[in-house]
Amino acid sequence: MTTSPESPAGIRTGAGERHLLLDPGMDLTLRPMRYPRFFDRFKDAIKNTWSVEEVDLHSDLADLAKLSPAEQHLVSRLVAFFATGDTIVANNLVLNLYQHVNSPEGRLYLSRQLFEEAVHVQFYLNLLDTYVPDEKERFEAFAAVENIPSIARKAEFCFRWIDSVFELRELRTRDDRRAFLLNLICFAACIEGLFFYGAFAYVYFLRSRGLLHGLASGTNWVFRDESMHMAFAFDVVDTVRAEEPDLFDAEMEQQVKDMLAEAVECEVQFAADLLDQGVSGMSLAQMREYLQHVADRRLAMLGIEPMYGSGNPFAFMELQDVQELSNFFERRVSAYQVGVTGSVSFDDDF
Template structure:
């Protein structure tokens, strides 16, 4: 594979065409005309992304404040560990979106990545917001330390960290593609055992404010995963020398290893949580992996998990199947804006 190191895209080069000649390593003026871009349907993706605007402190956490102390010890422990996990995974995404943008020569990618970066910043804020609502500052800080000092979580994130940092050290198209693979895994699979935990609480009418916030994050991540999968396919199509059987097998191996680590994590963090069937969760992880592979133009690797074994989750978030759920009904029921008197600083 090519080891050609890319230069950062120029901010403005008026002698180049407005429509970029390539996503990475191409020529572009830097001027964005949405009616003259290389991949016209990406404008619709941009519009969907900006339509998802929300803020963490608009979600009313007063019910969760009252309920948290009544959760079982295993539920409390899982709640804090999973928030710690989500914050660890989302933290690098704002920067990674910026890095994609720095090396992309297509200005439409810059704009889409800018929206994704903003949404990832909101996700990070939201984890601080929910924890500040239900636990002390010491417990909040402890949850955010998990990514650094929990052995299971460190093992789970090791490959992600390795490939993200390789992209920083050597921004080749090969490393960009590998980073897209791990971004797809992160956006499309790594979060989902954690999301399932909060949705499981919600179907027992517990911590509904938190699950509502998770629904908004989940909705964003579905769109992010969709765009990154398209960006991966388009970049690979523009660089056919990289589209080899060897690279495809590398992608499949990363998925197999990541699925194994995700199952290990979910069994560790959800093993004592009432209402979660771990065998069902394992099948759901396989299903999510299959789904992301299909979106990336690759084949499924878990033939026994082509359907969602946890269909009850659809009540809490939109999905890619074109089947709308009651997410917006949930939004109208639960999306109660806080005022300055019961916002972030007072919770």
Template sequence: MTELKTTKLFNPDADTSLENRLLISGETTHMMILSDNKYPWSNKLYQTMMGNFWIPEKITLTADKQQYALLSKDEQAAYDKIISFLIFLDSLQTKNLPNIGEFVTLPEINLLLTIQQYQEALHSQSYGYILESVASPEKKAEIYKIAINDKFLRSRNKYIVDHYQEFINNQSERGFVKVMMANYLLEGIYFYAGFTFFYNLARNGKMTGTAQEIKYINRDELTHLALFQGMFRELRKERPELFDAALEAELADMMRSAVEHEIEWGAYAIGDRIQGLSAESIAQYIKYLSNFRMKRIGLDPLYQEVVDDPFPWVERFTDFNGAKTDFFEEDVINYSKSTKLNLGGLKGKFGKK
């Protein structure tokens, strides 16, 4: 197994000719020259991520505080569990992203990973603002502890943490691909039962401020998906020998496990107890998303029988400014505002672009 090539913090003698500028194990001075990026899509994505700046406290949650007390017992329990889980996920991302960036030898991609790290911290802050706005100090402290103390969530969280820890302990090139996949699963699968729960509350006129916060977070997460999709595409071009049948089978198994975990989580946290949602519809939605995510990184979808989106109404919440962006095509419309990427704002049948 090939170890990742480490680089000096500053190497003025690095050969940065195009053939030596690689995502990993390349030559680099670590100087950012944003007018000379190897991957044209990276600058478009940079501008979008920077244009997505937002401040959680600008969203008023006064009505949410009143509505939180009026939620049903099941709605409030799901709200608490999901908020706690999402805080954990973004906290984990904030901590782990530098472990990935340490071995990236393209400065423009490191820049995007740094922006992502900031945004993950902002998301954790936004969840904290939500809790401070709707819950008492005592209840807020209890909610924070759910992700640590709840036996189901502790087991659930261990799966993705173990993949991150495996890379920290064994930093190989194949391990880099797997940690990219683990990040992709967290961003593209693990958030979505929770996001859907909040959007479902909002479409029923409940906790609309919280849903607005989630919408901005979702907007950021779509750019994070775009980043890792781009990294997968470029690494596959640069190092095709890494993506052999055995590794692709491992990546498929990782996706399958993540889907199973998210489906189990949806049944545990939401189940058939929330108006407008069911354990079965959530399971279909996660499989639908999985198919889309796999196709975008060049892997075969796992659930060929799932072709329809069971939650077409979600698109009303993830359609930002009516604009559409695909960072891997030449034309980008309204990229400074758009986050309805051709990867997350799903429309119609699976695979339709």
């Protein structure tokens, strides 16, 4: 715990003491609760609890055997991305987000998110163990962040943004706070909101062709979690914007656009790698358009004008299952049992 004249021992415990969300410290006061929305998000996340054991990936093995070589290549690259993606997100949460979002109810949500990222890591570990029985191939998949250029580039993007604020122990200055906001926006909009959404599109594309329903059913859970992680992060951004509007200016907006444009390029390069053997029913041009469409939606969530004006070329990503939507917060496990092929509910905002 750091000490400064403004915050002795870095701790704020007085119930009447007011501070801003990004002011340094470890606020411990849950009553009166300053950000009840964050607490509501924590409770909503708990209603979406699931376990890896509920998803039977073995049902996919027969499908894997009948994939074309081009589709097999796509799946092997996809699982290689999944091998480390959530661990990177979890690391940023621990190293950066938890430290600087100074609200105990906000930290409750982040604790819950960390648990969910751990479940995702376990899910993808299970996926690789099931899909890639050959030990040497599996080692290669886990080393993809170093060995497969299209995945290494995405990892480098993530690590650069983790490092950008890693040395910051306290957000004292305007520049510190803007740097932190860019890190937060990067992980929500570019990594969870674009890299992962891009990956989900391949899963739902395969499901639309009648393939890999086990993976799709697990992805439905991960998808919901990621949507909520993103929504929380944007809620933090909105809260900071209300408290410190001067942090958000044209320069910041341009930095967000530049960051998203780079993320789109990283993801297009990944798509070029996945699709380079010619996957019937999905082209690189379509994937680029889809990624640009998603990037524009992220900008909209941040109150920034769209950059691309691209539409969504993938009808299978727009499927809405009213039944699942209505059950979303009721924890009807039966709707998600293996073999059920109902589509995930896609909130328009995402």
